[in-house]
Structure formats: structure tokens, C-alpha cells
Amino acid sequence: MGLRLNAHAKINLTLDVLSRRPDGYHEVEMIMQSIALHDTLEMEFEPKEIVLTVSGVRVTAGQDNLVLRAARLLQQQAGPEAGARIHLHKEIPVAAGLAGGSTDAAAALRGLNRLWNLGLGNEQLVKLAAQLGADVSFCLTGGTAVARGIGEILTPLPPAPAFGVVLVKPAFGVSTAAVYRGLDLADLGRRPDTPAMVGALQKGDLDLVARNLCNVLESVTLKLHPELQTIKERLQEAGCRGVLMSGSGPTVFGLTADQKTAGEIARRINLPECRVLAAFMV
Numbered sequence: 517m518g519l520r521l522n523a524h525a526k527i528n529l530t531l532d533v534l535s536r537r538p539d540g541y542h543e544v545e546m547i548m549q550s551i552a553l554h555d556t557l558e559m560e561f562e563p564k565e566i567v568l569t570v571s572g573v574r575v576t577a578g579q580d581n582l583v584l585r586a587a588r589l590l591q592q593q594a595g596p597e598a599g600a601r602i603h604l605h606k607e608i609p610v611a612a613g614l615a616g617g618s619t620d621a622a623a624a625l626r627g628l629n630r631l632w633n634l635g636l637g638n639e640q641l642v643k644l645a646a647q648l649g650a651d652v653s654f655c656l657t658g659g660t661a662v663a664r665g666i667g668e669i670l671t672p673l674p675p676a677p678a679f680g681v682v683l684v685k686p687a688f689g690v691s692t693a694a695v696y697r698g699l700d701l702a703d704l705g706r707r708p709d710t711p712a713m714v715g716a717l718q719k720g721d722l723d724l725v726a727r728n729l730c731n732v733l734e735s736v737t738l739k740l741h742p743e744l745q746t747i748k749e750r751l752q753e754a755g756c757r758g759v760l761m762s763g764s765g766p767t768v769f770g771l772t773a774d775q776k777t778a779g780e781i782a783r784r785i786n787l788p789e790c791r792v793l794a795a796f797m798v
């Protein structure tokens with residue numbers, strides 16, 4: 517029997533950087549939010565071999581695909597007889613700040629844990645996830661959460677309202693490592709207020725959520741790609757109540773009251789050379 521899993525993208529409603537660690541990683545505090553946009557993984561048992569095929573948005577199907585890296589990591593626990601045929605259908609833009617690779621890796625861990633009857637609990641899966649990338653742990657459970665450490669220490673929050681999300685992904689991608697490297701920790705500018713955002717989400721107050729949107733990486737990516745400022749302004753003019761860059765970018769998102777409004781704005785807005793998508797918070 518095969519399995520089919522959805523791997524949801526995320527946006528960062530807040531992102532603060534607290535310090536730089538000796539290994540080059542950064543201690544962060546951020547509010548992560550899953551959105552309806554998702555990739556799909558289909559998998560079935562295959563003795564010994566792990567085979568990956570990919571369709572949709574172009575991404576490598578080679579050994580560096582995070583699905584294969586996750587599968588190989590779990591195979592070390594399952595033994596060499598365990599294999600799988602996996603098909604990844606990609607809808608999430610790549611190198612976009614939406615955790616596309618991380619969510620695929622998390623779905624591969626969840627799916628193969630079931631397919632191979634390993635019975636690993638969440639704590640064990642989180643340990644494996646942390647070896648694959650800072651955002652993979654959040655993607656295992658998704659929803660709404662505060663992430664600390666390098667992103668792997670999670671405090672779940674109550675489900676947030678299903679606000680609409682308009683996503684704009686320019687044609688270029690950015691390197692997460694380069695954006696973190698470009699950050700001047702002595703001059704971060706405006707910082708997020710995490711408790712205020714948690715309170716705004718709990719109240720379901722969209723304007724308060726909008727006022728508390730804040731990402732300290734935004735100014736770094738905006739310096740590299742000033743056209744992102746125009747995209748932000750266009751989303752605001754089009755009726756989004758709050759606008760922010762997600763993660764290290766370059767995707768910019770705008771929040772609306774609901775999915776229908778996000779869809780209307782996404783259809784209306786004319787941003788050549790950008791991929792415009794409508795989603796909602798899940």
C-alpha cells in the first residue's frame with residue numbers, strides 16, 4: 517500500500533536574530549506559520565533501493581535533493597532491506613524563503629517512518645530533522661509555533677486564524693547563508709515583539725498582526741534586490757493589510773482577511789516576471 521503526504525510551505529510572521537554562533541549559525545526567535553500551499557509526496561515500498569522522481573517546479577532529483585537525504589538518513593535506522601519509490605510533485609517555489617526543501621524532507625521522514633513501520637516518536641524524528649536543516653523540525657508538525665535555537669527548538673501556539681496570504685516570488689532566488697552573513701548584528705533596525713505577535717494571533721486581530729510583522733533579514737535582502745520594495749508597495753496598494761518578506765526571501769507575502777480576498781488580489785495584481793500565488797494560513 518502506498519502513501520500520499522502533503523508537505524506545506526511556511527511563512528515567518530516574525531524573525532529576530534539574537535546572536536552568531538561559533539559554527540556560523542545564528543540563534544533566532546521567530547514565529548513560523550504553515551500555509552495551504554504544498555508539495556505532494558507519493559511513496560511505495562521497494563526493496564533496498566531509494567528512487568526519486570520529480571515533477572512540477574524544477575528542482576534537482578539528484579543526491580542533494582532533501583527528500584533523498586532524509587530517506588538515506590532514515591534508512592540507517594531501517595536497515596538496507598528498506599527502500600522506497602518516491603514521487604515528489606513540487607508546487608512551492610524553490611530558494612524562496614518558504615522552506616520548500618525543508619518541508620519535503622520532513623514529509624519524507626514522516627512518510628518513511630510509516631512505510632517502514634519504524635515507530636519512531638516525534639522526539640526521535642525531531643533529532644533526525646535537525647541534522648537535515650534548521651527549519652525541518654518545524655515542518656514535521658507545522659501549524660503555528662515559536663522557533664528558537666537555530667530554529668529547531670519549538671513552542672507550539674494555538675491554531676491561528678485562516679488569514680489569506682498573497683505570495684509574490686520574483687524570478688531570482690537567494691542564498692540563505694549569504695543573507696545571514698550579510699546581517700550586521702550591531703545594527704538590526706526594528707526588532708520583532710514576539711509576545712505582542714502571539715497576543716495578536718490569539719485575538720485574531722488582523723490589523724494588530726499586520727502591525728507586528730517584522731523580519732530583521734528583510735533589510736539585507738532588500739539591499740541586494742531593491743525591487744522587492746516595489747513589490748511590497750504594490751501588495752499594500754492592492755489591498756493587503758500587512759506585507760513582509762518571508763525568511764531570507766525573496767518571496768514577499770501580504771495578509772488579507774480570508775482566502776477569497778487573497779485570490780482576488782493575486783488575480784488582479786500585475787507583476788511581470790513574478791510568480792503570484794494565493795494561499796491561507798493553516
Ligand SMILES: C[C@@](CO)(OP(=O)(O)O)[C@H](O)COP(=O)(O)OP(=O)(O)OC[C@H]1O[C@@H](n2ccc(N)nc2=O)[C@H](O)[C@@H]1O
Binds near residue numbers: 528613615648650696
Ligand atoms: C531564514 C529561515 C527562516 O525560517 O528560512 P528560509 O529563508 O531558509 O526559508 C531559516 O532560518 C533558514 O533555515 P534553513 O533553510 O532550514 O537553514 P539550513 O539549511 O540549516 O542552513 C542554511 C544556511 O543558513 C544559515 N543559517 C541558517 C539557520 C540559522 N539559524 N542560522 C544560520 O546562519 C547558515 O549559514 C546555513 O549554512
Ligand SMILES: Nc1ncnc2c1ncn2[C@@H]1O[C@H](COP(=O)(O)OP(=O)(O)O)[C@@H](O)[C@H]1O
Binds near residue numbers: 575611620621763
Ligand atoms: N526537495 C527540494 N525542494 C526544494 N529545494 C531543494 C530540495 N532539495 C534540495 N533543494 C535545494 O535547497 C535549496 C533551498 O531551497 P528551498 O528549501 O526551496 O529554499 P528556502 O530554504 O529558501 O525556503 C535550493 O538550492 C535547492 O536546490
